[in-house]
Amino acid sequence: MELTNQLRALVKKSSLELTDLQIDQLVGYVKLLDKWNKAYNLTSVRDPRDMLVKHILDSLMNGPHLKGNNFIDVGTGPGLPGIPLAIMYPERNFVLLDSLGKRITFLRQVIFELKLDNVTPVLSRVEKYQPDIPFDGVLSRAFASLVDMVTWCKHLVDNNGRFYALKGIYPEDELNALPAGIELVASVIIEVPELTGQRHLIELKKTD
Secondary structure, three states, X not given: OHHHHHHHHHXXXXXXXXXXXXXXXXXXXXXXXXXXXXXXXXXXXXXHHHHHHHHHHHHHOOHHHOOOOEEEEEOOOOOOOHHHHHHHXXXXXXXXXXXXXXXXXXXXXXXXXXXXXXXXXXXXXXXXXXXXXXXXXXXXXXXXOHHHHHHHHHHHOOOOOEEEEEEOOOOHHHHHOOOOOEEEEEEEEOOOOOOOOOOEEEEEEEOO
16 A cells, blocks of 8 residues: 555656556556566666656656557566556557566566556567567667667667657767667656656657
């Protein structure tokens, strides 16, 4: 109950609107993450209360800036930002990609226990994964530099798709190093309740 109340208080400090079911699912996810973390070492954040800010809200606050319905979360780790976003947007589809089997095993359990039907976990290296159709967006949180992200993931989107990188401080050097054929669409300062430190969402696209 304490985690539920704390999450409700955090959401009230934001512009987000979540249903009771979504709150329950997000808390359920944090509890699973905490339980599995002891054996699987899925995240360096150990306290479930910290997870609410550093993982859940930090992921959710990017949601309003995403365009489209089909997304891939590359290097998803324990499902961040993919799982919180999939809970917030049940009408959107999320492929969660990671190259470590224990993370995919954990994600399958999360999907089963929380009854998420819009999430597909995939065990693969990103450069080897071939989608049937291009994604609307590629999500990356603490996965790689912007150059590595667009280089490894360029086959996942067409010119209509977007790369969304969740970053801390504004990555000026990384943006200056972007290869030809990639341009900055937007940089949004993300305000996360009770989180110290900067957060930016960097949106990139391919150019002809």
